[in-house]
Amino acid sequence: MIPEPLQKKLREWQPKFSPTLFRVTLGAAFLAAVFIPIALAASPFIEFFNDMAVQPKGKAQGTYGRLYGPPMIVERKPPAGTLPMDWFPYHNEMETEEDARNAAESIPNPVPATMENLRIGQHVFSIYCKTCHGPTAMGDGSIVGPGRFPAPPSLHSDTARKFKDGRIFHIITRGQNRMPSFAVQVTPFERWCTVHYVRALQRAMDPKPEDFGK
Numbered sequence: 001m002i003p004e005p006l007q008k009k010l011r012e013w014q015p016k017f018s019p020t021l022f023r024v025t026l027g028a029a030f031l032a033a034v035f036i037p038i039a040l041a042a043s044p045f046i047e048f049f050n051d052m053a054v055q056p057k058g059k060a061q062g063t064y065g066r067l068y069g070p071p072m073i074v075e076r077k078p079p080a081g082t083l084p085m086d087w088f089p090y091h092n093e094m095e096t097e098e099d100a101r102n103a104a105e106s107i108p109n110p111v112p113a114t115m116e117n118l119r120i121g122q123h124v125f126s127i128y129c130k131t132c133h134g135p136t137a138m139g140d141g142s143i144v145g146p147g148r149f150p151a152p153p154s155l156h157s158d159t160a161r162k163f164k165d166g167r168i169f170h171i172i173t174r175g176q177n178r179m180p181s182f183a184v185q186v187t188p189f190e191r192w193c194t195v196h197y198v199r200a201l202q203r204a205m206d207p208k209p210e211d212f213g214k
């Protein structure tokens, strides 16, 4: 139980306005409103709900110190002659068809002719080429014929035999007349594998002594 004198005091209590207390409170609120945001902005270590507004990012070609670890290097210009890791020789930047074809013909097949790569080529051929060119590249695929897709020429012609590897790579990459490009579906590596496979088909049709190791 609250003692009687205290109950009386509570009953008779009236709020009193103190101008001094009022000014002190107002002053403190003002100082807090001004200086707390300044202090927070000045100190990068304290972040309240920054919601990813502050991210480690830098402008290209720059070096930036970080809180931890070595400085961050942003997109420095590679030294002259640097090649990307998955780079394949092909002159994509060439504008005219003729320039691109000539450039492509100068590239030897960079993929080794191993059994494994030949299998990859066979796989690609059976998915993307067989429908038009036929299983043995005679130009008798399942979708060609009168009233259907126009038949492609046989890849066993003298012309196709004399194509350089780079030329076939180029035809797969850019397409040729009615033949569409397969640059999106078939990676450069797979294209070179397919070139090996086309070569294997051509040799199978017209074997030479060296094909038998003699």
Ligand code: HEC
Pocket (backbone or CB within 6 Å): 124, 125, 128, 129, 130, 131, 132, 133, 149, 150, 151, 152, 153, 154, 155, 157, 159, 160, 168, 171, 172, 176, 177, 178, 179, 180, 182, 186, 194, 198
């Ligand atoms: C939609 C049908 C179609 C598909 C699929 C197709 N080709 Fe062709 N291909 C053609 C036609 C049609 C031509 C003839 C283009 C022309 O008139 O120059 C051709 C031409 C070629 C030539 C040049 C032959 C020559 O004598 O000029 C090569 C090489 C070739 N294709 C390889 C391939 C390879 C490799 C694939 C699979 C990645 C493939 N083609 C997929 C229809 C196709």
